[in-house]
Amino acid sequence: MATGVKATGVKATGVKATAARAGGSKTAALPAVKRRVRGAVPIYVAEAQGPAMCALMFRVGRSDETLLNGGVTHLVEHLTLFPLGDQPYAYNGFVDAHRTVFHATGRPEECVEFLAAVTASLSDLPLLRLEHEHRVLSAETAGHGSGLFDELVSYRFGPRGYGMLGYPQVGAQTLTGRQVDDWRAAQFTAANAAVVVSGVPVESLRLTLPLGERHPPVMAPPIETDLPAWFTTRGHGIGVSMVAPRGAALTAALRILEKRLQKRLRTDMAVVYHAGVSTQYIDADWAHVVVGCDPLPDHATDACNALCEELARLAGDGPDPAELEADRLSVFRAWDDPQAAYGMADGLALDELFGAERRTPAAIAKSVRSVSAQDVAEALVMARRSALWALPAHVDAPSGMRAVSGSSKRRMEGRRLAPSALGADSHRPEERLVVGDGGVGIEGDGWHLHVDYRQCAGVLAWSDGARVLYGNDGFVIRLLPWQWQDGAKAVAEVDAGLDLDLVVDMGEGDGPPPAPPAAARPPSPGGLTRPWKRILAGLFLFLVGVLAVVMPFTSTTLRPTEIDGVEAAAVPVDGSGYVRCGGSALAVLRGGAEVPDSGPVTPVIKGACEDDALVSVAVGSVCAVAFVGGSVWAVRGWVPTPSYSQRNVTAAARGAATAHAPRTSHARPGTAAAVDVACSTSDKAAAGRARATVRSAPGSSPTGMTMPPRRSSTR
Numbered sequence: 001m002a003t004g005v006k007a008t009g010v011k012a013t014g015v016k017a018t019a020a021r022a023g024g025s026k027t028a029a030l031p032a033v034k035r036r037v038r039g040a041v042p043i044y045v046a047e048a049q050g051p052a053m054c055a056l057m058f059r060v061g062r063s064d065e066t067l068l069n070g071g072v073t074h075l076v077e078h079l080t081l082f083p084l085g086d087q088p089y090a091y092n093g094f095v096d097a098h099r100t101v102f103h104a105t106g107r108p109e110e111c112v113e114f115l116a117a118v119t120a121s122l123s124d125l126p127l128l129r130l131e132h133e134h135r136v137l138s139a140e141t142a143g144h145g146s147g148l149f150d151e152l153v154s155y156r157f158g159p160r161g162y163g164m165l166g167y168p169q170v171g172a173q174t175l176t177g178r179q180v181d182d183w184r185a186a187q188f189t190a191a192n193a194a195v196v197v198s199g200v201p202v203e204s205l206r207l208t209l210p211l212g213e214r215h216p217p218v219m220a221p222p223i224e225t226d227l228p229a230w231f232t233t234r235g236h237g238i239g240v241s242m243v244a245p246r247g248a249a250l251t252a253a254l255r256i257l258e259k260r261l262q263k264r265l266r267t268d269m270a271v272v273y274h275a276g277v278s279t280q281y282i283d284a285d286w287a288h289v290v291v292g293c294d295p296l297p298d299h300a301t302d303a304c305n306a307l308c309e310e311l312a313r314l315a316g317d318g319p320d321p322a323e324l325e326a327d328r329l330s331v332f333r334a335w336d337d338p339q340a341a342y343g344m345a346d347g348l349a350l351d352e353l354f355g356a357e358r359r360t361p362a363a364i365a366k367s368v369r370s371v372s373a374q375d376v377a378e379a380l381v382m383a384r385r386s387a388l389w390a391l392p393a394h395v396d397a398p399s400g401m402r403a404v405s406g407s408s409k410r411r412m413e414g415r416r417l418a419p420s421a422l423g424a425d426s427h428r429p430e431e432r433l434v435v436g437d438g439g440v441g442i443e444g445d446g447w448h449l450h451v452d453y454r455q456c457a458g459v460l461a462w463s464d465g466a467r468v469l470y471g472n473d474g475f476v477i478r479l480l481p482w483q484w485q486d487g488a489k490a491v492a493e494v495d496a497g498l499d500l501d502l503v504v505d506m507g508e509g510d511g512p513p514p515a516p517p518a519a520a521r522p523p524s525p526g527g528l529t530r531p532w533k534r535i536l537a538g539l540f541l542f543l544v545g546v547l548a549v550v551m552p553f554t555s556t557t558l559r560p561t562e563i564d565g566v567e568a569a570a571v572p573v574d575g576s577g578y579v580r581c582g583g584s585a586l587a588v589l590r591g592g593a594e595v596p597d598s599g600p601v602t603p604v605i606k607g608a609c610e611d612d613a614l615v616s617v618a619v620g621s622v623c624a625v626a627f628v629g630g631s632v633w634a635v636r637g638w639v640p641t642p643s644y645s646q647r648n649v650t651a652a653a654r655g656a657a658t659a660h661a662p663r664t665s666h667a668r669p670g671t672a673a674a675v676d677v678a679c680s681t682s683d684k685a686a687a688g689r690a691r692a693t694v695r696s697a698p699g700s701s702p703t704g705m706t707m708p709p710r711r712s713s714t715r
Helices: 072-084 108-123 127-142 148-157 161-166 177-187 248-268 297-317 321-334 340-354 361-370 373-385 487-497 531-553 585-591 599-638
Strands: 013-015 018-020 027-029 033-038 041-046 052-058 090-095 100-106 193-198 229-232 238-245 272-281 286-295 388-391 415-417 432-435 439-444 447-452 456-461 467-471 476-479 503-505 555-558 579-584
Touching: 033 340, 041 340, 052 108, 052 340, 072 090, 072 100, 072 108, 072 127, 072 177, 100 108, 127 177, 148 161, 148 238, 148 286, 148 388, 193 340, 238 297, 238 373, 248 272, 248 286, 248 297, 248 321, 248 361, 248 373, 286 297, 297 373, 321 361, 321 373, 415 487, 432 487, 439 476, 439 487, 447 467, 447 476, 467 487, 476 487, 531 585, 531 599, 555 599, 579 585, 579 599, 585 599
Parallel strands: 041 193, 229 388, 456 503
Antiparallel strands: 013 033, 018 027, 033 041, 052 100, 052 193, 090 100, 238 286, 238 388, 272 286, 415 432, 432 439, 439 447, 456 467, 467 476, 555 579
C-alpha cells in the first residue's frame, strides 16, 4: 500500500508564539513549526526564510545493522540517489546511528521533484549498479580510519546496536542484491518515515512508499557495567563516554561544560586546539555523550586532570547564575537565525521516529527557561556515574576508577599450539593458540582472550585461511594459520565449530592487515609484568654487567698446575703461589705476557698466560653483548606493547570496509549540503577528538544529530 498522492493533509500542531527572554522584558519569536500528515507519513513544516528545503528521513541506521550486514543501509542510500544524477539544485544523503536522510535545497518545485524521485528510486533500486557501489564504498571507507569515538562505543556496547558505529561495514563489500533489496523493503517504508520541509507546498508532495511498520531503536545492553572505568587508547586524544537521560538540563550542562573546557584548556592552559562535546540520542529517553580534547602529548596528563576537575566541579556546584543566564540567552538568540525553524522541525521529526513524547516549540522553550543550576548539576552527576574514560598510555587514570579488564572472563580449555617460525615476529614464545570444543582463544603471560562460538557476532574468512572472530563481549581473535604450529588444522577445527550463518566470505587475498587497530590490554603480554620477574631480571643484568666490566681488566694470574707440559717446581710463583702474567687480560693481549725467566719453559708459561687472557676478554665481550641485548629485552617487557589480537578491533580487512564514520554524506555536483553541521577541528589533532555540538534549536539537533569525532587513520 502506498501513500496517496492526493491524500488529505491533517493539521496536528501549529505553533507560533513568543517567549520571554530570560532575565529581560524583550520577546523573541519562537521557531514556527507545524505538523501535518500525508497518508502514514508525518510532515513537519518549518516557516524558515531562504531557499526551499526538504528532507525525507527513515528510522534506520548503523545501529540497526549487525556485523554481518554492516553497511547495507549505506548501500541503499547510494543506490537510491544514483538515478538522480546531476541536478541544478543541491541534494545529499547520509546515514547515521539511527536514521537515513535524503535532503535537498532549491526551488519549491525542485524539492517536490526530489522527494518524488527518491521514493520512486526506493521502489526500484538499480541493483545492476551494486558491484560498482561495492567498489565505491570500499574506496570511500578505505579513507576513514578508526578513532577515539570508535573505541569508546565498542568498549561500551560491543558489536551490537549503537556499538556498531565502531565496527567495519563488512556488508558494503559482500552483500548480494537480494539481501540489499530485502533490507530496503523492510526498513524504507511510510510507517518508518518522516518528512521535514520549508517553503515547499505540502499538498504537492508525491510520496510513493509501501506502508510497512515503525522500527524502534535497537537497544544493546552495555558490556561494561562496573563504572566509572578507564582503558588505554591507541592515540593521544583523551575522551570520556557517558550515558544520561535526555532533556534540557543535560543539553544545558554540556553547553556550559564545553565553554569551560575551551576556556581552561585552550585559552588559559594553551595545551589543546579543541575541547568539545558530542551528543547522540540512543533512543527516546537516553543520550550518549562524548567529552574529549586533543592535547599535546607532553601535556596530556595536565589536560586529563583539568577535564576531570571541570566535570567534577560542574557536577558538584552547578553553574553560577550568570553562566546559566548566558546559556539561556544563547539558546533564544539561536532562534533568531532565519533557518532555526528548520533545525527544530528536524529534531521534532527525529523525536517522533524515536517514539518520544511529541513536543511543541513552546514546550521546548519552557523546558529551557525552567532549567536550574541544581538540574544541571544533577544531570552531570548521573552522567558521571556511567563514565568510561579513554586515556593515552602515558596518562594516569583519575583516582577511584578501575581499569577495564583486557582479558576474557574465563580461560579457554583445549589444545594449545605454539607459534611457528613464521609467527615469531608477531607472537612471543610463551603465547599459545587455544582451540577448544566451544571456542578459540589466544593466551600469554598474565592475559587470555577467547571468543565463544555461542557468543560470536560474526567471522570474517579469507581463502588463505585467515580468520577474524568477533565476540559479543567486544573481544576479537585474529587467527592467521601460518603463524601457529599445525595452524591449518586449527583453522579447520574452528570452521567446524562455527555456525556457518555467522561467516562472511571475504574472498581471495592476504587476509586481515598485519596489525589491526586494537584497544590496549594489560601491559606487555608475555613481558615482565610480575614484580618477581622484574627483580630477577634486574639481578641478572647487574651480574652480567659486572662481569662485562671486570673480566677484561682483572689481573691475569695462573696456578702452576694450570700450565700443561711444565713441572710445577719449574714454574716461578709469587708468595701466594700464583704466576703473575704482567697485568690485566687486555694488557697481556696487547703487549704480551711478562713472566720471570725460567729457562726453556718460559715460552710455554707466556703462552698459557696469553690463552688465559684471551678467555677473560672473550667472556667479558659475551657479557657485554648479553647486557645490551638483555636490557633491550627487559625494556620491551616493561613497556606495554600492542598485540595481534586485542579488544575491539575496529578495522579487520585489507580492501574491506574499515571502521566507518557514524555519519556518511555524499555531496552532489555543483552545490553543498543543504544543512552543514560539521564542526571545524584541527587538521593536526590526534585521532579521536570530540567535536563541538552545534544546535540550531535546543531540544533538537541540526539535521537531527550532533556530529561524532572526525576519523583519522591509525595506520
